[in-house]
Amino acid sequence: MKILLVCLGNICRSPTAEAAVREALAQRGLSDRVEVDSAGTGSWHLGDPPDSRMREAAATAGLRLDGEARQVTTADFEHYDLLVAMDRANARDLRALAPDEAARAKVRLFRDFDPDADSDEVPDPYYGGRRGFARVVEICRSGAAGLVDHLADEFDDRGTHRDRPA
Numbered sequence: 001m002k003i004l005l006v007c008l009g010n011i012c013r014s015p016t017a018e019a020a021v022r023e024a025l026a027q028r029g030l031s032d033r034v035e036v037d038s039a040g041t042g043s044w045h046l047g048d049p050p051d052s053r054m055r056e057a058a059a060t061a062g063l064r065l066d067g068e069a070r071q072v073t074t075a076d077f078e079h080y081d082l083l084v085a086m087d088r089a090n091a092r093d094l095r096a097l098a099p100d101e102a103a104r105a106k107v108r109l110f111r112d113f114d115p116d117a118d119s120d121e122v123p124d125p126y127y128g129g130r131r132g133f134a135r136v137v138e139i140c141r142s143g144a145a146g147l148v149d150h151l152a153d154e155f156d157d158r159g160t161h162r163d164r165p166a
């Protein structure tokens with residue numbers, strides 16, 4: 001299973017979601033079964049590390065961010081099973097980029113996997129204050145738990161199907 005987390009710049013929300021998903025996979029012993037990366041729909045920050053404000057908020061909560069910003073490509077729709085958007089604009093941009101209907105069907109909203117979500121979007125913290133960055137970390141941890149629960153269910157289902165007599 002391969003998952004791509006997607007936001008606008010790939011320097012705030014999606015690197016945090018990526019780190020939170022890796023953490024949740026490790027906690028469940030699923031790290032070897034899922035490939036995770038992140039990317040942005042925009043190109044302003046190509047090659048940049050995660051935003052220093054975002055790294056600080058994440059580090060305060062015990063989450064380390066790394067990687068360099070890159071932009072989503074059409075090839076990502078072939079490689080990844082799910083392209084998981086942080087907000088509706090990201091999802092809309094991804095669907096516009098998708099080469100065909102099968103690719104469009106891979107686009108999902110991150111918070112749709114979170115049963116406790118109070119909104120379907122991860123708010124963009126870029127032009128706001130510190131509290132917004134701290135909130136992104138909380139949302140990403142909660143969303144990651146929901147996404148990894150979903151993946152674990154998928155693996156269980158597949159196992160059940162495999163074990164079923166023909």
Ligand code: 4NP
Nearest residue numbers: 007008009010011012013126
């Ligand atoms: P992100 O945040 O999409 O969560 O990485 C942003 C980063 C940069 C910009 C906007 C949002 N920007 O306008 O440069």
